[in-house]
Amino acid sequence: xxxxxxxxxxxxxxxxxxxxxxxxxxxxxxxxxxxxxxxxxxxxxxxxxxxxxxxxxxxxxxxxxxxxxxxxxxxxxxxxxxxxxxxxxxxxxxxxxxxxxxxxxxxxxxxxxxxxxxxxxxxxxxxxxxxxxxxxxxxxxxxxxxxxxxxx
Amino acid sequence: xxxxxxxxxxxxxxxxxxxxxxxxxxxxxxxxxxxxxxxxxxxxxxxxxxxxxxxxxxxxxxxxxxxxxxxxxxxxxxxxxxxxxxxxxxxxxxxxxxxxxxxxxxxxxxxxxxxxxxxxxxxxxxxxxxxxxxxxxxxxxxxxxxxxxxxxxxxxxxxxxxxxxxxxxxxxxxxxxxxxxxxxxxxxxxxxxxxxxxxxxxxx
Numbered sequence: 001x002x003x004x005x006x007x008x009x010x011x012x013x014x015x016x017x018x019x020x021x022x023x024x025x026x027x028x029x030x031x032x033x034x035x036x037x038x039x040x041x042x043x044x045x046x047x048x049x050x051x052x053x054x055x056x057x058x059x060x061x062x063x064x065x066x067x068x069x070x071x072x073x074x075x076x077x078x079x080x081x082x083x084x085x086x087x088x089x090x091x092x093x094x095x096x097x098x099x100x101x102x103x104x105x106x107x108x109x110x111x112x113x114x115x116x117x118x119x120x121x122x123x124x125x126x127x128x129x130x131x132x133x134x135x136x137x138x139x140x141x142x143x144x145x146x147x148x149x150x151x152x
Numbered sequence: 153x154x155x156x157x158x159x160x161x162x163x164x165x166x167x168x169x170x171x172x173x174x175x176x177x178x179x180x181x182x183x184x185x186x187x188x189x190x191x192x193x194x195x196x197x198x199x200x201x202x203x204x205x206x207x208x209x210x211x212x213x214x215x216x217x218x219x220x221x222x223x224x225x226x227x228x229x230x231x232x233x234x235x236x237x238x239x240x241x242x243x244x245x246x247x248x249x250x251x252x253x254x255x256x257x258x259x260x261x262x263x264x265x266x267x268x269x270x271x272x273x274x275x276x277x278x279x280x281x282x283x284x285x286x287x288x289x290x291x292x293x294x295x296x297x298x299x300x301x302x303x304x305x306x307x308x309x310x311x312x313x314x315x316x317x318x319x320x321x322x323x324x325x326x327x328x329x330x331x332x333x334x335x336x337x338x339x340x341x342x343x344x345x346x347x348x349x350x351x352x353x354x355x356x
Contacts (some may be wrong), residue, residue, distance in 0.1 A: 029174060032184040033266070033284040040190055047190035055175055055184055059167035067163065076159040100196045111314075145154050 010143040017136045018068030021061045021081055024107050028058035031109050038105030042091050060084065068140070075144050082137040089130045092123050181267045183286040191323070237303040237331040243322035244334055246307070248346055251336040254307050255348070260300070262325075264310040264317035265340070267354070275309070275343060276351040283310075283321045296328045305332045312339025 003009065028035040036054035039045055045053055060080065067077035088106075095102055101119035103112050104126050114122070175183055235254075238244060246254075255261065261278035263270050270280045281291050306325070310317035322333040336343070344350060 031182060032175065032178070033182065033282075033286075036184055036188065037284050040193055043194055043196045045193060047193035048187045050190055050193055051184050051188040052186055055171040055186065056164075056168050059170045059174075060164060063163050063167050063170070073156075073159050073163070075155040076163060079155050080160055080163055098196065111311075113313075141154075 004139060005143040007143070010140065013136045013139045013143075014068050014071065014074060017081065017133060017140065018065040018070075018077070020133065021065030021084075022069065023065075025058040025062035025065065027107065027109050028054070028105075029062065032058075034109035035105065038103065038109055041102045041105075042095060043100060044091055044094065057084075075141060078137050078140040078144070082134060082141075085130050085134050085137065089127060089134075092126055092130070096120065096123050096127070180287060181282070181285055185286050189324075190320070235305045235332060235334060239331045242326035242333060243308070243319060245337040246334045248336065248338045248342045248348075250334070251307050251309065251338075251343065252346070252348055254305055254334070259304070260306045262306060262308045262321060263340075264308055264321040265315075269311075271352065271354050273344070273350045273352050274340070274356075276349050277356050278309075279356050280354070281308075281321050283317045283324070288321075288324065292324050292328060295325070296330075302329050303331050305334055306330060307334050307336055309336040309339050309343070312337065312341045315339055 032054050035058065036051050039053050040050050061084065064077040064080045067073050101116040103114070103119060104122060106126065235244070255275065261275045262281045263274045263278045264281055264283045266282050267280060267285060270282065282288065308318040308321050318335040322335055325333055
């Protein structure tokens with residue numbers, strides 16, 4: 001498993017994961033009402049909190065992403081991104097389980113005009129993608145623990 | 153644990169500050185109130201306690217009904233007879249045929265879609281009421297203060313399909329006393345598909 005924590009891999013995972021989150025945040029920051037609409041469509045966030053989530057969450061993604069890219073507070077940034085991914089996975093999985101099709105809103109805040117079947121299919125793919133990103137988070141945390149000598 | 157909870161909270165606090173500054177600097181269309189009012193945010197089934205209204209084009213019948221918009225042709229008031237006020241529920245759903253008939257009568261149309269989408273094309277005479285934008289409350293208040301007949305039919309539309317913006321707008325108007333709100337469930341795409349009049353630009 002030494003390859004899993006190799007610095008060559010760590011730097012690429014760190015920058016890649018950070019870039020994904022930074023890029024994903026930009027359209028949401030540019031158009032908060034559309035992102036609020038996306039969050040609303042999940043039907044999981046209480047009404048008064050929908051807008052608050054829509055305003056703050058993209059900036060959390062952007063700052064955590066930039067922190068990873070720059071290597072600043074990278075363990076904290078990785079933990080934050082891991083928590084976000086867990087929330088995303090739970091939200092998608094819950095809606096899949098109850099058959100409520102939604103547009104992901106991950107990288108685009110406008111409705112894609114897809115059929116219900118297409119949306120459900122996309123949601124399954126998003127679960128796989130988010131799980132893969134969780135693995136990237138784990139890599140950053142394990143590798144940086146080794147580098148900093150942290151004992152968990 | 154190997155990480156600082158204080159730093160994580162610091163990142164979240166910094167994000168909140170950035171969000172606040174960005175929202176202050178945003179244009180009207182991009183601004184968002186910090187706390188929204190979405191009473192059905194946790195419901196997945198019906199978006200509104202609305203019922204389907206008549207589907208066929210109403211026959212002409214003389215009845216008094218003040219027209220709220222000046223755009224389309226003046227007309228007899230068939231809609232006022234056909235679409236009675238329904239103070240027990242926010243809205244009734246209608247189809248494109250009914251919407252067209254009400255349009256011919258010169259009824260008020262409201263477009264619940266985003267400002268930019270409205271500018272790309274809308275029903276002539278329809279006013280822009282983008283339900284997801286920050287000034288929707290002010291627009292609703294202004295409409296109320298115009299002193300329109302609250303029992304006269306008002307047609308609301310958005311993008312059809314799964315679009316719920318019309319129902320959300322209907323609920324806001326219903327809360328200030330409008331009793332005859334009709335949601336065109338087929339929305340603007342069906343209107344276009346039917347070859348009905350469309351106009352572009354930021355004005356009705």
